Amino acid sequence: MVDAPSADNNAAEAFLQGGSLRHAPGPYFGSYGGRWMPESLIAALDELEETFNKAKDDPEFRAQIADLNKNYSGRPSLLTEAKRFSEHAGGVRVFLKREDLNHTGSHKINNVLGQALLAKRMGKTRVIAETGAGQHGVASATAAALLGLECVVYMGAEDCRRQALNVARMELLGATVIPVTSGSQTLKDAINDALRDWVANVHNTHYLLGTAAGAHPFPAMVRYFHEVIGEEARAQILEQVGRLPDAVCACIGGGSNAIGIFHGFLDDPSVRIYGFEAGGDGVDTGRHAATITLGKPGVLHGARSYLMQDDDGQTIESHSISAGLDYPGVGPEHSYLSDIGRVSYEPITDSEAMEAFRLLCRTEGIIPAIESSHALAGAIKVGQRLAAEDTGTAKDKIVIVNLSGRGDKDVATAAEWFDLLDKDSAESEIGKEGEQL
Amino acid sequence: MASKAQMTSKSAAAIDRARAQGRAALIAYLPAGYPSVEESIAAGIAAARNGADLIEIGIPYSDPVMDGQVIQAATTEALANGFRVSQVFDVVAGITSQTDAAVLVMTYWNPVVRMGVDEFSRRLAEAGGAGLITPDLIPDEAAEWMEASDKYGLDRVFLVAPSSTAERMQRTVDASRGFVYAVSIMGVTGARSSVSTAAKDVVAAAHAAGAERVCVGLGVSNADQVREIAAYAEGVIVGTALVKTLGDGGVDAVAALTKDLSTGLSPEEA
Ligand SMILES: Cc1ncc(COP(=O)(O)O)c(C=O)c1O
Numbered sequence: 001m002v003d004a005p006s007a008d009n010n011a012a013e014a015f016l017q018g019g020s021l022r023h024a025p026g027p028y029f030g031s032y033g034g035r036w037m038p039e040s041l042i043a044a045l046d047e048l049e050e051t052f053n054k055a056k057d058d059p060e061f062r063a064q065i066a067d068l069n070k071n072y073s074g075r076p077s078l079l080t081e082a083k084r085f086s087e088h089a090g091g092v093r094v095f096l097k098r099e100d101l102n103h104t105g106s107h108k109i110n111n112v113l114g115q116a117l118l119a120k121r122m123g124k125t126r127v128i129a130e131t132g133a134g135q136h137g138v139a140s141a142t143a144a145a146l147l148g149l150e151c152v153v154y155m156g157a158e159d160c161r162r163q164a165l166n167v168a169r170m171e172l173l174g175a176t177v178i179p180v181t182s183g184s185q186t187l188k189d190a191i192n193d194a195l196r197d198w199v200a201n202v203h204n205t206h207y208l209l210g211t212a213a214g215a216h217p218f219p220a221m222v223r224y225f226h227e228v229i230g231e232e233a234r235a236q237i238l239e240q241v242g243r244l245p246d247a248v249c250a251c252i253g254g255g256s257n258a259i260g261i262f263h264g265f266l267d268d269p270s271v272r273i274y275g276f277e278a279g280g281d282g283v284d285t286g287r288h289a290a291t292i293t294l295g296k297p298g299v300l301h302g303a304r305s306y307l308m309q310d311d312d313g314q315t316i317e318s319h320s321i322s323a324g325l326d327y328p329g330v331g332p333e334h335s336y337l338s339d340i341g342r343v344s345y346e347p348i349t350d351s352e353a354m355e356a357f358r359l360l361c362r363t364e365g366i367i368p369a370i371e372s373s374h375a376l377a378g379a380i381k382v383g384q385r386l387a388a389e390d391t392g393t394a395k396d397k398i399v400i401v402n403l404s405g406r407g408d409k410d411v412a413t414a415a416e417w418f419d420l421l422d423k424d425s426a427e428s429e430i431g432k433e434g435e436q437l
Numbered sequence: 438m439a440s441k442a443q444m445t446s447k448s449a450a451a452i453d454r455a456r457a458q459g460r461a462a463l464i465a466y467l468p469a470g471y472p473s474v475e476e477s478i479a480a481g482i483a484a485a486r487n488g489a490d491l492i493e494i495g496i497p498y499s500d501p502v503m504d505g506q507v508i509q510a511a512t513t514e515a516l517a518n519g520f521r522v523s524q525v526f527d528v529v530a531g532i533t534s535q536t537d538a539a540v541l542v543m544t545y546w547n548p549v550v551r552m553g554v555d556e557f558s559r560r561l562a563e564a565g566g567a568g569l570i571t572p573d574l575i576p577d578e579a580a581e582w583m584e585a586s587d588k589y590g591l592d593r594v595f596l597v598a599p600s601s602t603a604e605r606m607q608r609t610v611d612a613s614r615g616f617v618y619a620v621s622i623m624g625v626t627g628a629r630s631s632v633s634t635a636a637k638d639v640v641a642a643a644h645a646a647g648a649e650r651v652c653v654g655l656g657v658s659n660a661d662q663v664r665e666i667a668a669y670a671e672g673v674i675v676g677t678a679l680v681k682t683l684g685d686g687g688v689d690a691v692a693a694l695t696k697d698l699s700t701g702l703s704p705e706e707a
Contacts, residue, residue: 034578036546038503040598040623042575042605182509188500195502200624202600298547299573300500312522313551314499 021266021342027216030339032332035215036299041195044202049217051122056224061117068113069228072146073103077229079236079400084363085376089383091394095245096366096403097233097261106369106405107226107257108139112208114225116143119206126150126205130194132159132187133323134166135405136210141175143208151175152197154190159323166409184317187327191301211254212331215302219331223259230264233400241398247272247382250402251374252292252345253324255331257404262343272344275334276378278320279347289318290347291330292338305332321350321413324371324405352377354417357407369405370413376401445590447567448615451490451539452650452671460703461667464652465489465695466543466676467683468497469528470520471511478531480683483692485536488699492532493570493674496525496544503545503572505627507677511684522548526564533565541594541615543570549582558585568592568615576612583612594618597643599635607646616650616672617643621657628677629656632665640670663701673702 027033035045055061069075078098086094099107112129119127127149131137137153144151153170157179160167167177183189191209198207212222237245248265250258252275265271280288288294291306298307300315308316308328320326337343353370356377360368368376379401387394407414415421455462465484469477481492497512497520504512529540542561549557549569561569568591574582576595586593592615597606600623610617621636622629636653643651653666654674666673675698682690 035575036573036578037575038573038598039575039596039605039609040600040620043600043602046602182506183499183513192500192502196505196625199503202623296551298550300547301502307547309547309551311551313548314516315547 026220029333029336032305032335034304037215037302040199052221073109076232077101082364089380090387092383092386092397095400099404100406104139108136111222111225112139112143115208116147124206127208128152128194128197129208130190131155134163137170140208141170141173145173153177154180154193156185157181158185212256212259213254222256226260227263229260234264245398245400247399249274249375249379251371252277255334261402275345276348276374278325279349280319283347287319289320292345293347300329303332305335322370348374348377367407369407370410372404446592446615447539448592455490462490462672463699464491464674466493468495468512469525470515474524477528479688480691481532482535483688484695485538487692487695489695491539493541493543498545503625505625507681508626511680526560529566530564539567541567546574554581554585558589562589570594606642610646610648616652617648619651619653621653621655628658632662660701663698667702
């Protein structure tokens with residue numbers, strides 16, 4: 001896990017001579033991406049691609065997005081310097097990109113608004129979505145309510161039980177939640193059932209995929225809707241400190257918040273970029289979701305990418321304390337950025353993430369999502385490495401962390417983890433099951 | 438390539454034998470390793486001896502997005518019982534050594550990628566397999582498979598759907614060898630009470646694009662439906678109904694259902 005900045009920069013510079021990394025249009029990112037999908041869905045993917053391509057060049061669509069971002073989501077999100085937290089990161093200056101302050105509490109809103117608008121442009125009246133803990137389900141239900149679309153959310157049966165409050169939230173917003181009982185009954189199976197629904201209802205239904213994965217055009221399209229994160233962050237850091245950061249950190253589930261912030265800095269060779277995967281109990285325990293770190297290339301859910309799989313190519317179940325990172329696949333653009341050495345991907349264990357979670361609460365008065373806590377834990381390591389380098393003093397080094405979401409949903413999990421609950425309390429029971437209030 | 442392909446296609450030969458008898462071909466789908474490897478071989482042999490011209494052996498996979506609940510349940514059970522992908526070659530060899538049926542393997546793509554497309558193809562050919570049906574591989578992504586299937590003389594059966602545009606239909610028909618798999622409806626596998634009218638249009642479009650052999654699958658479960666499809670397609674594919682029967686009544690029940698389904702293959706019996 002030793003940092004190799006020079007190799008990093010050489011690869012990036014070499015690539016830059018060939019052109020920009022920022023707007024890779026798909027379908028392929030190197031040998032990754034593509035459309036590993038049933039023929040029945042190809043026409044819908046073509047329609048989506050065409051609609052998206054037209055929309056993104058249409059000033060009216062861009063104005064609609066800009067208006068919703070500003071007046072509904074509350075963008076631009078702040079860039080907050082975390083001065084007391086910085087002391088624990090080798091003394092470098094740490095800045096937080098505050099996606100936690102968006103409406104619904106995470107970056108997810110950027111993507112759902114964009115895709116729901118596209119659904120309307122295609123004349124579709126119904127959206128379907130998959131969700132693990134419920135974050136993307138809640139965001140989808142929100143966008144559907146706002147734009148008057150029917151919304152059906154697929155969620156693993158076990159997750160429904162553990163996340164009863166998020167199920168209620170989606171239902172309050174008018175969505176129907178369908179518990180998924182097939183396969184391992186987790187997020188990947190929710191995606192499978194959503195795809196089965198889509199094949200049967202594609203005439204009136206858009207599949208609102210929640211991360212920068214899946215078949216073309218999803219990875220490039222989801223990135224597009226999240227690019228605003230990186231663009232804002234770049235402008236904000238230039239305005240606040242007058243220069244680019246030394247490093248940018250984000251957590252990786254499917255990779256949407258990460259690709260959104262990375263986008264702003266991919267073409268700046270001086271900026272080192274880090275993606276932090278869920279290391280669960282530890283990468284040598286088999287119980288983790290460190291897809292790029294330990295997976296092998298394969299095809300799942302429409303794209304070729306790194307994948308957690310056994311020797312037979314069967315998908316392996318992932319494990320993470322963070323439901324949003326608990327996915328055995330990863331977006332294809334990340335696989336590519338890893339292979340060419342532009343972005344470094346490293347695992348963060350549950351314990352490391354929870355320590356960073358507590359630290360941010362106590363030093364900054366911000367309760368982060370456990371997903372985002374993986375990025376915070378990574379930033380601590382990156383900050384310490386930067387501080388140990390002999391160029392300049394720690395105080396002159398700058399790290400930006402994408403704080404992808406707020407941790408209100410994670411309070412019961414955290415309380416259980418830190419043993420804050422009375423053993424007999426109802427919350428304690430819930431916390432044991434991983435409920436996120 | 439086309440003429441050489443036709444000479445070596447086991448699936449085409451099996452369909453043509455049926456055609457020479459004035460009827461459509463019957464294709465029976467069964468999952469490998471369900472309920473056990475031995476019984477899946479026995480079920481395949483029983484189907485082939487009771488009217489199935491081609492046998493389609495499915496590889497149980499963790500994420501079968503094109504399958505409905507019956508087949509999902511069967512393949513999940515096979516995996517839970519420890520099924521390994523390489524056992525599919527035992528199943529194929531077990532059936533081809535006992536019958537004249539052409540035996541294809543139906544597989545989601547990742548298990549093939551994992552083994553290596555060339556290695557998988559070589560072993561399938563060695564086992565006497567006819568080729569592959571690939572529900573989540575479209576010709577656009579199939580460069581490696583096109584090469585391996587030519588090298589080992591295997592059929593490549595791609596799917597066409599009611600949603601396929603004329604351009605995609607042409608491309609898929611051109612890329613296929615053996616036959617073209619026409620998906621009868623927009624949906625996943627599972628028995629349905631009636632065959633959608635879309636099926637006939639898909640078959641007509643495939644024929645218009647030059648396909649000589651088009652077989653219809655998804656939702657076919659009884660002899661009446663077989664008869665309806667046999668009137669316009671070269672083959673009829675039955676899956677869910679056979680899998681359910683195998684689970685409920687074992688190998689003998691598969692033999693009986695196949696025999697019954699095969700009564701629908703000849704138009705004169707209508
Ligand atoms: C707050 C938060 N961050 C990160 C993620 C991970 O998703 P992605 O990698 O697509 O950003 C999730 C997913 O639910 C999330 O809720």
